[in-house]
Amino acid sequence: MLKGLLRLAPVAALLFMLSPTAHAEDGRRVFTGTLGNMPIVLELNTNQPDEVTGRYFYEKYHRDLALSGSLQEETLTLTEGNNRYGDDNPLPNLKLQETASGWQGEWKSPKGKVLQVQLTEANPPAPAADALPFIAALSKSDPYEYLRLQGLKLKPGKKESFMGYDLQWWTQPESSLSMFSVESGYPKADQQRINQQLLGRLWSEVISYHGCLLHGAKYAEFVQGVGPKFLSPDVVSLNISTSYSCGGAHPDFGNSPINLDVRTGHNLSLEDVLWIGKGKPLLHADRDGAGDTALTEEEDKARFTYQREVFVPWLIKRFTALYPDEMQTPVDEDSCDYTDESVWGYSNWYFTDKGLYLGPYFARVQRNCDDPGWSVLPYAVVKQHPGGVALQLP
Template identity: 40%
Template sequence: MEGFARITLLAALTFSPTASAGTVYEGTLGKSAIVAELDASADGLEGRYFYRRHRLDIPLEAQPAADGAQVLGERADWRTEEAERPHWELRRASDGGYAGQWRDAKGKSLPIALKPVAAARLPVEADPALEALRKGETYDYLRLSGLKLVDDGSEQRGAYRLQWRREPNSGIRLFEVVDGYPADTRDRVNRVLHARLWSEVQAYYECLSGGGEGEYDQTVTVHRLDPKILSASVFTSYYCGGAHPDFGDSPINLDPRTGRALRLEDVISTGKPAPSDEHDSAWLDYRSQVWAPWLVAQFERLYPEQMKTSGGEDECDYADEQIWSFPSWHATDKGLYLGASFYRAARACDDPDWSVLPWSVVRQHHGAVDIAP
């Protein structure tokens, strides 16, 4: 299940803005502009905030009230002792916001002034991806608002011309298709790609907000462009403040005909019904009990030498069904690539270069969506 857990974390980072649990405020801490999200819990007031110039979250933990003030402790770095961390003392203001003081362990004090953000009064965004955030995730929208995308080179891939776009602060980049598809198809595909670019920028800031020495490095590789599929790897090496750094691929696999993201079950069939809900235990059972054994049987037939193992301690055991339960996948000129996912100590065995189901096999076992050339 480690591969599934890693894929789930990547998906959470790259596809889902952090759910807003509280009320969003904007204002100042000292002379610095900040945005805060505060929520009343059983323990008191808690939440998070960021300085507009940095855009990185600093968590706020509820602490015992003092003299009628709500007290919140900053937790920017888990390695810092609680007594050494700054804290906030807030009281309700007449405008529905908060006023108070920021104090550090050395006795320094700065004024805090916050007022609630009226999301409906924020200017409408011309960018559809940012407009969706403005309507639904005000805190995340205010983090990204003001950032601009710049052109970052173009390239020709067969009949398709790509324009790369980059967000300079994070360095996150992704492409758009500017020629090769009909206009309606191009618009449909680019809406998805543009939204994905902004979600990756958001993931960058979410990750680096983990406290301490966060890292988030990403490489995008285009694998296949044709009328049936747009397929690219989005490989990320990241450390978000947890126990260990990690890496993984969260690929883009789009059906240009619909603009819909493709699931593995859409394009390949084992001959047995696959549950559609990826949050259901039945789907997890299908992947481990039906899909993985089926794929291992295919690879043992196609790549008998690579699938052999002598049982050595440092050997990559590609016959282990568990490593194929939740593969990353993308389309290539040769067929459907599927990447193995090993436990942490054997991560060097991940994603072998040979694990491709040829198009001839995909045609024999295609799913409801035909992507074979």
């Protein structure tokens, strides 16, 4: 679809790369068992016998170890880890034979230590009655990550008041990632939906953290900050800023806001809030509620055309009138050119007490131009162009 043509901000691209997918679609199989006397969870993709890939973690430590190798006849030979950064270190290996219920064989260290391996097809426990919907869904869509999260907990942190709402902060100790839940100010059902989304996002980020460590190996880094931006009877808005190095040529950073409709718990698209086009606002496919469907090819094309031909030119014209100094055409190629339509092709946006903040996205060499702070569209303007969801704005 045309959404693939839209530029993704770096964090959105990272989350897409590291996000879980259904195992039935890509051939992955998950096993549980022991390596020596240590319980492990192991994932394998043997669809290409000459290029078998996988990973596993010790239940005690939860961090992935990469596997690669081949399946010849009935013998699976795997190398643990890799020397992708020019190292020439001897690596452990596994030699396994398939059984009626899984695999068995040996793990051997570079120094010759041998440990027995016993694996059976994973049979994850049913989600607890009070499990977050995000975690419950993983039991079928990604049992490997589901089993990892079974061994992880959240630690309560500070409490604070923000815009009249009480917040409780939570930290996942192994990853040091944090998120808040809302403890007062909303009807019970609304508050539950909000917190399911917020804490579900925290666990999603924990999965991304472990994916980053797997891809980035010894040079991996995944650091986040979360900031509440706006809470009202209709909206919960926050920004997640991430700095990461996950095996690419360079480290990167970016923002990934969350904007929730309090009454439904769904993510709000910008078209839900602000609509410049003709007719009804376009549908969107980034909601998390049950029954939501992706856009059709025609709808996707219409949204792409609207953003490129209608919304972005309008936004630049508005910002030029509101912030003439900041929107001046730069005098040299190294300056930040906020009149360039391409930098607004993907906009990280969130609510503030003064209006909608819309952040531009520049190429890596000009990433210092991102997140300028001033690019706020006042609510007086937003109210003149209401989106598809009725919201009470300041």
